[in-house]
Amino acid sequence: MNEIAIQPVSLGERIRAHIAIARLDHSIKNLFVLPGVIVPLSTYPALFTPHLLATLVLAFVSITLVACSNYVINEVLDAPFDRLHPIKKNRPAARGVVNIPVAYVQWVAMMLVGVGLGLLINRMFALTALFLWIMGCFYNISPIRTKDKPFLDVLTESINNPLRMLLGWYAVSAVLVPPISLLIAYWMIGCYFMALKRFSELNEIGDRAVAGSYRKSFQYYTPERLLVSVLFYASTAMLFTGAFIIRYRIELILGFPLVALTMAIYLQISFKPQSAVQNPEKLYREPMLMASFLATSLVMGLLLFIHMPRLEQFFTPTLPAVQAPATPVQNSFNSHTAFPAIKVPSEIA
Secondary structure: OOOOOOOOHHHHHHOOOOOOOOOOOHHHHHHHHHHHHHHHHHHHHOOHHHHHHHHHHHHHHHHHHHHHHHHHHHHHHHHHHHOOEEEOHHOHHHHHOOHHHHHHHHHHHHHHHHHHHHHHOHHHHHHHHHHHHHHHHHOOOOOOOHHHHOOHHHHHHHHHHHHHHHHEEEHHOOOOOOOHHHHHHHHHHHHHHHHHHHHHHHHHHHHHHHHHHHHHHHHHOOOHHHHHHHHHHHHHHHHHHHHHHHHHHHHHHHHHHHHHHHHHHHHHHHHOOHHHHHHHHHHOHHHHHHHHHHHHHHHHHOOOOOOOOEEEEEEOOOOOOOOOOOOHHHHOOOOOOOOOOOOOOOOOO
């Protein structure tokens, strides 16, 4: 493993380095929290209160701190490998300007403050935030270090997607239960993005020996294997997205072409040299992707609040089927709403 000569570092440079390894610019990924906020509000609008706005701000700070804690440990433990990467060798830890003992304190302190703020929201939010941090440990820390294991690296990193959705959900309500189909779809869409990131990274490095030295999973991955996995993740994501749409909100099917278009544009971008897919915080530089993403978000968001009975009739089953007797649990669901018919607490009604 390459070593780096220790150079004198000024206090100002050290402070900037410790701010940089928290990767605050990656906070854009917290947009994945928004569906977890919007879906329960579309079902129970009474949950939207002035107090909720303050709660969401607190939730955003909590999530950012926990996510940044994961970035800190990632930067510290990846420094020897980053020195082998043509671009990541310029990261602060790889250049040796980070004080490692202080970085470990920074890692734990950011988690404690983030989870502590989560407790001010509710217990489920705090537990989910803690689980987000634990998954970061599994991903980065030996002997588990799932980022070194092919396919498991994608699956464990992408679990952060449904966890972020759950954090948004529990910021709104700890009473409603999120649909499993939606969480799995969100997870698989995250896997689709992450697998394309791996594909783009491998293409960018080119030399498999160099790639394998930088990232152990690249000793197994090939562009073909990664693209096959991308197809699997995309298919599984769409299967569970369809299950959610048909069972819970049929109107969302009208926005599906925009979802497919956004995924197609993302796939195309992954083939570009120095693709923004490798650094999702830079995706805003892709105008076609941003236009498609914003249109998709707007349309899907609006469709969550629009009821179209004629559309339900259009998709009414036409084949005869034997209908099993309804169970008490099934009877607690109405014909259009995803969630059990519960009484909204009086303080938010």
